[in-house]
Amino acid sequence: MTQWKRAMVAVTLAAALAAMTACAATPAAEESVSQTAPASSAVQSESGAGTEEESTSAAQGGETETTNIGSFTTQTLDGETVDETIFSGHTLTVVNVWATFCGWCVDEMPILSALNEEYAEKGVQVVGVVNDTITADGEEDPEQVALAKDIVAQGNANYTQLKLSDDLIQLGFASLPAVPATFFFDGDGNMVGQGFLGAKNEEQWRETFDTYLKMAEEQMGESAA
Template identity: 45%
Template sequence: MKRHIAVPAALLLGLTVLLSACAPATGGEGAPSVSPTPTGAASAAPSGNPAPGQSGEPQEAQAGILSSFTATGLDGGALDQTMLEGYDLTMVNVWATFCGPCLREMPDLGELAAEYADKGVQIVGMVSDVLDRDGTPSEDQLATAGDIVESTGADYPHIVPGEDLFGLLGQISAVPTTFFVNSAGEQVGYAVSGAREKADWITIIDAALEEVGK
């Protein structure tokens, strides 16, 4: 039986809705929908999952949002929470193939992935609209996503969400949404809704690194 992430009821994302973000897809692919929490978090799953409300549960009692999951990459390889090990900070950028702001910031994210590689930071994409209504990957959408990654130079890992991540995806109301986790999959800081310039991402990443004590 597949393991599922226990998505905390208090995944408050601390989101600022910007013109640099796209609304979720309305077609058959998995469309995101979001909600916020004191520590901030983002997620991705087919539409229809209600976003959890805020609770007073202390953060210490909550499981890490990416502490246990299985998924695949765009290359078809298996991925799980071990991809976080060895990194002080992982930046997870949830994007969609239809989203212009997502695509426009991906070249900068590709550069940042290379520039921060020796600083204990990795960047990971999570593509939110490659699933059909039944939750299975669409071969056409996977090919489109792969072409986008190649053309934008976003040559960092990209997660194709599996069942374990549907609850997380179901909390994202706009793409791109970006959140940070530590090596144990626990969220660091607040999620960011909307695209950013490279200089802004540097400021945000450096602040997140300080939060994990690096």
């Protein structure tokens, strides 16, 4: 099993812990649990207690061996080709995987958009990956792409949005147990800390950005030494 696959498995094992702030992997599964899910604003405020502990744990207990995402090619929602060089020139890239049916995902888009602007001068960028723009046969669904574009526009999400490609599917982005899921990478495409499932409020996200930015700076410094 590759290092990246092990990292994805770790996120899968954490799925139960994020159940209160994440959507099931498919619309059908999400509908089956939606009747018992509380309002997003209430859950986000209640989930804040574990954020500092989670971030501190990631900062102190991360693996010393780096995990690189490797080579990949995909496209933005607007059809622009993107590859692994998207990480270059940025100290930290926050990759937020979302789906069109996930209210949690949509709710945090304005927060991520604002932080994307605020932290740009610190070398941070946010990149979205919408993981339900393909059919069960692996073909692109034009209606889903159009829906994703509408959601992005309505949420004023000013950051790059990627569609799934064969490469991203092979990397596991289509088989996550829940969304939103977030991963962090340094300028070389190495994973920073551990990814996690579930949404956050603005205070939690700001704390997360600060923590992972520091980790990325230290990681890049070590690799340059």
